[in-house]
Every structure is written in C-alpha cells, then in structure tokens.
Amino acid sequence: MENNQTDIYTLIAGFLTHSLSESEMKILSNWLNEDASHRQEFSRIRSSWIMAGYESGRKNFDARQGWTAIEKNIKPGKTIWIRQLSPLWYAASLLLCFALGSVVSAIALRPEPAEIQPVVLATTTTVRVPLGSKNNIILPDGSSVWLNAGSEMTYPSDFGLESRDLQLTGEAFFDVTSDSLKPFNVHTSHMIVKALGTRFNVKAYPNDLTIAATLEEGIVDVEVIQISSGGKTSSQSVQLKPNEQLVIEKDEKSTASATATAPIPVTPDRSPETDQSAASPVTAFKEIYVASNVETELSTSWKDDKWIISDEPLARFAESLERRYNLRISFTSEELKDYHLSGTFENETAEQILKALSLAAPVNYKFNKNHVILSLNKRDKEKFTKILINRK
Secondary structure (H helix, E strand, C coil), X not given: CCCCHHHHHHHHHHHHCCCCCHHHHHHHHHHHHHCHHHHHHHHHXXXXXXXXXXXXXXXXXXHHHHHHHHHCCEXXXXXXXXXXXXXXXXXXXXXXXXXXXXXXCCCCCCCCCCCCCCEEECCEEEEXXXXXXXXXXXXXXXXXXXXXXXXXXXXXXXXXCCCEEEEEEEEEEEECCXXXXXXEEEECCCEEEEECCCEEEEEECCCCCEEEEEEEECCEEEEXXXXXXXXXXXXXXXXXXXXXXEEEEECHHHHHXXXXXXXXXXXXXXXXXXXXXXXXXXXXXXXXXEECCCCCHHHHHHHCCEEEEEEEEHHHHHHHHHHHHCCEEEECCHHHHHEEEEEEEECCCHHHHHHHHHHHCCEEEEEECXXXXXXXXXXXXXXXXXCCEECC
C-alpha cells in the first residue's frame, strides 16, 4: 500500500458510511483504477464490512459499539491508541485494522437472526430472499430496496463509485438516491430500467407470464430486450412518467423455459447494454404496452402491511399467495382460475385470507401442511355468479 494508506482507508470508511463528497469519491475512484491490487483490497474490506452485518439495512448503526467488538478480536501484542473519535473515524480505524491483519475472526457484533444476510461472492454481493419473506436493503449509495419473496439481487462491491448497476430476478421496489452523474440501472432477463433519482417497482419472476415496471415518482427509461430464435438481439426503449406501467406479456413457451433465463450480467469487462449473450436463448412476447393512470399501490403494496388487489384473476392471486406465505397452491377446477377478485388484506395469515376468499367466491380450500387445494363450491356457484366477474 502507499504512504497515504490511512487517508485511503478513511475514504473507504466514508464510502461505506455514505459520507463522501463528490471530490472524495473521485480520489477513491482514481485509487481503485491505479492497480488491480487496490480493487482487491477494497473488495476484501467491503466484504468484511458486509459480513459483519453493517449492510443489512439497519439504520441504528453504533460505530462505538462496533469498535468495541473489533477490539475483542485484535491479536495479542498489537497496540492501537483510541481517542474520542467521530463515527467516521471509528469506521476508518476499524477498516485500518482489517488492512493491518489485526482481525483474527469474524466480528462479534451480529445482526438479529431474523435478518436476511447478504452472500458475498468474489467481487459481488448477492442478496436472496426466501419464499414467505421480504426484506429491506440499503445499498452503498444510500438507495433503499425492498425485495419480495423468492427474489435475488446482485451488485458489484464497488457499487456507487463509478456506476450503479445491479441484477434482479423476482420483484423489488426501489427508492433511488439522486445522482445525475451515475444512472441507476436495474437489469432483468428481458429489460433494463434506467433511473437517476426516483421510486419504482420491477416485477420479473422467471415463471410469470408478465413482466412489469411501475413508476411511482420521477422518470425512468426502460429498454426492452428480445432475442430471436436465430440469436439476434433487438431492443426498444420506452420512457415512463409517474403512474405509468410498462407491461410485457410473454407467451407460454417462453415461460415454460424460464429456468434458463438469467439477468444480463454486470461485470467490469462487459457492458450490459450491448452484450446480451447471457440472456434467455429465445424470448417471445405476445404484447408490450404502457398503461397510464395506474394505481401504483396495486403494484407496490406487497411491501407494506396493507396488501391491495383489484380485479385480479384467482390464478395470478394464487401465485402471489404462494410466494408471500411459502405455500403450494393447486386447483381442482380450471374454472376457478378465471374468477377475478378485489380486496385489501392487513397482516392476515394465509388461512385468514383463504377464509375470506371462501366467503367472497364459490371456493373451498383444504390445507395439507403447506399445500393448499382449491376446489369449486358448486352449490354456491349460482349465488356468487351474481356478484363476481367470471371471465373466460
């Protein structure tokens, strides 16, 4: 390392605590570009920072407590002088300990067991949210991300230094910190959503028949990517304004082969805007359209206590229910899938929701552990036909 290593570690600490100015970000960026070993060192330090639990989305980080935990893991014989330091300097001292090899094991301070921890692989961070859960993540640039059940997000360890590109499989709501010099790009298998400072939702589960980007605030550009059977890539761009939603309707063949679909990779050596080689081999779309004046809460309420649905087919509602409560739902009647439902649920259990469903539609339900079987209540069908919409 260079003679000004303390200054560099202070800058890295500032980056991790979201407190660098633009000029300081430039200095750190230049240092990273000087040598591959610098990037490796930065990645190592940030990985330690993440694994210590400081990027789990907690907003009550106590730098003094973190330093106390570090002291417990310093090798015997090492002397480090401590003064009354600001949180930033505590963080800088913490990182300097990592760089000097003073830390012999994982940091003692751990987040609560219920929190979902990032998985650090090489120079990227991957956050996976299991079925039946949702989680809020704060990215290095200060942007907030809500990840829905069964979703995965991957971003490089230097996210926010020179670019802000991440990969998403599943669904997420983004509240993006404004930065006019670094667009915020969300890469999925079939589209790239580009923003500066805005709030939007992206739903891109591989097995779903629809992909959607819904804008709540600001402006975003969406690039839709399609790959033909001959391997030729084509794209089209659409700009969304508040309360607009871009919807991609896939055909069933594309959905059936969705297990081979992956977001376009984001790596230092590959430009995701031009290289689509890792995308799905063939993508066939039935329709692409933009809906205006949409009720955005219908697309974003999944992250809140109130879950709102409106005129939603039971088949699609069942998919959301499966993810939200980690269930497997099957139908004994295809007719049921076409019933459209509306309602608002607030902190209900899965069984409470199914009970409400049985009161609002001719549906019988049966639990078998985590498997739910929905069947048609023929006796009540005639009565409910008068008040429900049945689209075939």
